[in-house]
Amino acid sequence: MNYFLLSPRDPLIIRSSRPFEAISDADAAKFPPPSTIAGALRNVYARSQGMNFDNKAHIKQLFECSVTGPLAVKIPKDTSVNELSEANILVPKPTDAQYFRFEGETIIVGMQPLELGEEDGCDLPKGLLPLFLSQNINGKPVKGPRWWALKDLLAWRTGNVPSFKDVVKNGWTPTEPDVRTHIERDNKTLNSVEGQIFQTAGLTMWQQPDCAASFPNEKVSILAGIDGDVTLKAMNLGGERRLAEIQPCELWPTCPSDHGQDMIKAGGLTLTFLTPTIFAQGWRPKWINEDSLIGTPPGCQTLQLKLKAAALERWTPQSGWDLAINKPRATELMIPAGATYWFEIVPGTATKQELARLWMAHLCDGTQHNSNGFGLALPMAYSWHETQD
Incomplete structure (x- = not known):
């Protein structure tokens, strides 16, 4: 398996087209699903190998070419690929971790499976345990980073709960989505076509800065692997054929010996x-x-x-x-x-x-x-x- 960093040069458009009346928010900007990355990587792999997309044998070979990922990698400004380590890898927030506002600060509370009492019941399938908060808390759930550093997830799974501040610092909170309004133009009259208006929300691949007035100094790239050799340096990724840089790397989570x-x-x-x-x-x-x-x-x-x-x-x-x-x-x-x-x-x-x-x-x-x-x-x-x- 060969691993690559895919660095979008513009905000990513991933299935975000919507009617103009719909409200655009941060949730509209999506991280690319595996199928999008798989299709893009297989495309550049085929072009690197000179494959013919009209050749059924080549198409079959592409479908059988395994792809892994995508994960994300946070890269500080002026840092080269060779200087990156597993500490830079980002992973999605585990679903069993919940953010709560409690006594003036945000904390992370986990959920764990527990047996029900004799007089308790639920509608889960037989044998499946319900989940309970790991501690009693009189607080409200709040939003927080959807991407954690891999090291914070590993700590979480070993019982060492990271602080919310560390999760924010080490994880990824994208800047505001890049919202653009589009119209359809009549090529004859050069006027806009009535009713043909929509918006796109692009995912900005930058870490939200601490201060609203400052410029981000950490960018985010996509980490993925493919069972093949890619020699091209650029690719189209997502909607509107936006460009992404391709850089080979040796970065991938390693399994601990024990x-x-x-x-x-x-x-x-x-x-x-x-x-x-x-x-x-x-x-x-x-x-x-x-x-x-x-x-x-x-x-x-x-x-x-x-x-x-x-x-x-x-x-x-x-x-x-x-x-x-x-x-x-x-x-x-x-x-x-x-x-x-x-x-x-x-x-x-x-x-x-x-x-x-x-x-x-x-x-x-x-x-x-x-x-x-x-x-x-x-x-x-x-x-x-x-x-x-």
Whole structure:
């Protein structure tokens, strides 16, 4: 796998066209989904190799070319690619982390799965545990950064809750979206066409500065990998064929040496999905049995995991254009990035080698979704004994 930094030269337009009457806000500016990055990288890979887009064999080869990511990388001003480290990698905020305003400051409160009392009940599927806040708090939920530094997420998963100030400092809060109003012009009269007006909201790839009057001094690039060689230095990315610079790099999260042993010792693990995920059963992976909630993840042979709980946001639509048949793809349900699933390891089924296969693996249902970069998973140890105590 070869990794690249994709640095947009203008705000990114990702599915943001909307009627003029709609309100444009920060939520309208979207980070590109894996399918967008996969299509763009395969395009430049094909052009680098001189492939013919009318050749069915070449099209088949492109579809089989695996892509991983995208993640994000925060780059301080005047910093070269060679000076970057894993400390610069950004990941989506985990869904089980919530921001609250409490006693005049913003804090981060986690959610954890717990058994219900004898007289309690819920409408979750049988065997699935509900989530509760890890501490009682009399405060209101507030908004905060949607992108965390990878090191803060790793600390969060080991029980070391980062401060909200550190998350803001190390993470990514984009500047205001680049909102533009468009009209359709009649080429004969050169007048605007009545009723043909819409807006786009572009994602600004800069870190919001501390002071509104200052200029951002940290930019954000997209980190992705492809199983092929790309020699071009620029590409089109997103709507309006806006340009992005392509820079090869060696940057990617590395698996700790004792990672598998920690999960075996804990007897459980969490899977945090760093890219949006698509499952055939909606919220539930197809490799998890509906009745027993036990299954073997893709790429593993002996490992068996029992699903205990899940934290995920409301689904979003995912579609696209099928280059092979030259038609739009059917819309699918996409679980937003940051979704977290809790598992118990079935005793006697785990080995360090098996668990190592889960590190930054794609765990969607379907080979093509995994090849497109969906379902990128970060596994971390989780002890059920400590939770219930």
